Amino acid sequence: MDIHEFTKQIEAEFEEVEPGTITPTTNYREIKSWSSMYALIVIAFVDANFDVQLSADDLRNSQTIQDIYNIVMAKKTN
């Protein structure tokens, strides 16, 4: 899954977000409907698709969709 597909699928997890509004450089905390519940939804998505777990620290240390993708890829290759 490349970054564009990753971004598209993350976007699909959000309610009330117009398709195409989230890009790899979007700060995910600034997405209008973002709440701590979405952290769990993103973790579940990453776990289901990559068999990788995002920790609370991983999320704390990331800003954008690209940041999350990079963490996933780094964990995936380790």
Next chain:
Amino acid sequence: MALFKLNNVSIKGIASCVPKEKEFTKDYSYFSEPEFDLFVKSVGILERRVAPTAISTSDLCYHAAEKIITDLNWKKEEIDCLIFVSQSPDYFLPATAIILQHRLGLNKRTMSFDVGLGCSGYVYGLQLMASLLSSGNIKKGLLLVGDKSTLSTYIEDKSTYPLFGDAGCATAMEYDTSANPIYFNLQSDGSGEDAIKILDGGARNTVRPDTFDITEIEPGVKRSRRHLGLKGIDIFNFALKEVSPNINELIEYSGIEKEKIDYFVFHQANKLINESVRKKLKVTDLSKVPYSIDLFGNTSSASIPLTITTKLKDKLQDHTTFLFSGFGVGYSWASCIFETKHIYCSDLIEL
């Protein structure tokens, strides 16, 4: 490694008791409308039962116990063991199980003790009771489980208050040489002690002047040191990482084919967690994974028996194969698998 095969024990019946007072998620004023929608969709809780001040966990368990004793026509003097699994006991001491032994009018020859576990507590309790009965030295046991979790949540903590409901359940177990074995896999990891915790009021941090001061932990999360705190991401990752390997190891150990399992009854933690576990186990038949979380919330150690008595009551028959899995506070997690004869389910008691 705590893998067990226990022979000669059957589960005869289960009764559940909940407070009659309901709280609806839609009435929770600290949720915005989008938060409410997302919470219902992902956590799956519409309503919960909340016990008033006068009702404690032991009251809920007492009524469940009386009900199952009556429904099964058990004689009280035949009950040899009473175990009370809870994290909301009546007192620091004595143990609540002993108080219940007397209140239920059980014989002084009954052994009674408490076990301080939460979400994993039902399976741990079944294992303890099955271990005691398996030898045949004692013949009948009552396992009481439950919590009044709403006692420990604070209304301005969005991360805990809408999650928990109160319930108490009684499970009647018996020495039975014709029973199929029950297999267990029990685990613990205290590195997760901070993931769900009440900081003050125990012997480590006794009550102090600031114990009841409400502070803001993060936006939408206010509580005191006497309230239950929950780190959602940590708990979620723990469940994703540990629950399915524990279950797969148990299934392999038991030799029971996964396809033969009729019902996977999971601790009702939150729909997102439970659905993730279901998908990891590659269980595609949704009718095999009952949920009661929509109507009762997370009821701690009572969630598995409450789900059985409210969702499977009319579906149970001889030769039903069950898998139970409880996981959470501790961290502590445990699963069991067995083929049962008929398990009697009492009608739900509303106190």
